[in-house]
Amino acid sequence: MKKTKLIPMMGDQVAAYAMRQVEPDVVAAYPITPQTEIVMSFSQYVADGKVKTELIPVESEHSAMSACVGAAAAGARTMTATSANGLALMWEIVYIAASTRLPIVMPVVNRALSAPINIHCDHSDTMGARDSGWIQIYCENGQEVYESIILAVKIAEHKDIQLPVMVCQDGFITSHAVEGIELFDDKVVKGFIGEYKPRFSLLDVDHPVTVGPLDLQDFYFEHKRQQSEAMDNSIKIIPKVFKEFADTFGKRHDFSETYRLEDAEVAICALSSTAGTAKIAVDKLREEGHKVGLMKPRFFRPFPREHIAKRLSPLKAIAVLDRSESFSGNGGPLFTEIKAALYPERHRPAVLNYIYGLGGRDIFAEDIESVFRTLLDVAKTGATDERIQFIGVRE
């Protein structure tokens, strides 16, 4: 029997529950579509007096992030949540939050961007924001969503990081699926994140600071250089937060999760819920005696280059599954990132790219199995098809 009681919750509810435990000073959010149930559930906690958070309902997602920027600059622990076109409307301020170095934490439910209008899962929304300067964590299931939000607060607020974090989960697939979740005690969560002491605060009149002024040729570049260094440094600091998390909650986190990868010859690389489905295909092919494995990056920003290259470079062939199309003519965002990460390695596997699941098109273990069979052929013959492939689309 399991030792811990699991509580049935949807991915959205789990995110709201984590927010309740974090109990930020301010949550500013746009309360209607394309918002998700995260804000609805959190508003209920506010209405029921379960949290003392100042909830600011605003008239658009652009205003939501603007209010978050203001609150965070004032020194408040700040959170919001968004999804799809909502994130797209936030865009301008999403960049400002990161370059102002405000440790805002934002659960994002990954859904397709218009047009055509679609409410289902793909990663176009957050992948579009990949260069905005936010840390991005991708989650396979509700449990990961829950733990990652708590982790994200600690990472965002670390004095040597000071960057906002998106905690991404798959729209409907996990956001609206009920799973059993192991929840931590409120006090332990509060103890782990600690009291928020901002390094700079507009309300600290004894130590006045200026936030977001005009910054032209003279200093803008230096500020960007510092921002770049903050993201770079986070690679070294985040593992310390993983350790603290493991010491506190007994749960291990890393930049990636690998599954049966140690002695694998070929592997699939995928984010979020699809990585779970891929485990079924890995098990089936392993039973047939094939050396296959899985690499599930948990962090996309910072991109853990060395971590991933070390684990993938010994392989013969890998396939990267992208749930978004970057329209670069050069493959999806995860693919180009992984290929670039492998380039400096002495030994490099063949790297294939598959775009799948746009607009919520389902992906099955059988689809992933067939990608593995292609990889096994590539490993044997060395012949690769350089073209970007598409899974489950009508041609």
Next chain:
Amino acid sequence: MKNITEVRWHGRGGQGAKSAAQFLAEAALDSGKYIQAFPEYGPERAGAPIRAYTRISDNVINIHSSVTSPDVVVVIDSTLITPSVLEGLPKEGVLVVNSPDEPDVIRKNLSFKGGKVATVDATKIALETIKAPMPNTPMLGALLKTYPIVSLDALESKIRDKFLKKIGEEKTAANIKAIKRAYEEVKLG
């Protein structure tokens, strides 16, 4: 691979197919199983046909795609009893429908020869007990008699837990009565 039990629910928006899928999953979770419950979302409209799914397993459930080959299909709305509910249901599959008809009639209408067919007049039971056309809870009772994946006790305590605060003692008791009646009255064939 098939150490997961998968149930597909067919209903109309507003009939509680999504809730039924969830109640079953939660009762299983309380019994120490791992679970998933999720609806298939389209445009959300009252009365439109919807599907919902329950997965139950002794092990952690990693799969996140929709259910294509269910072990059990439950049809909550009798107007949805058409051959399309058999989609992906294997020969040995179980079909539980809300209908006053005998299982033989359903078998004949759908040309379904294999597995098990169970029928129960869940709408009538709901009208007489809950006093509303909400056939989702009695269908849970019918399902558990036909395919005892969780105990009736586990379901009862889950329903009590879910309903008591929301709708009060009287209506909660009516729902439990509906479940038990359907459990007794379901016809197997």
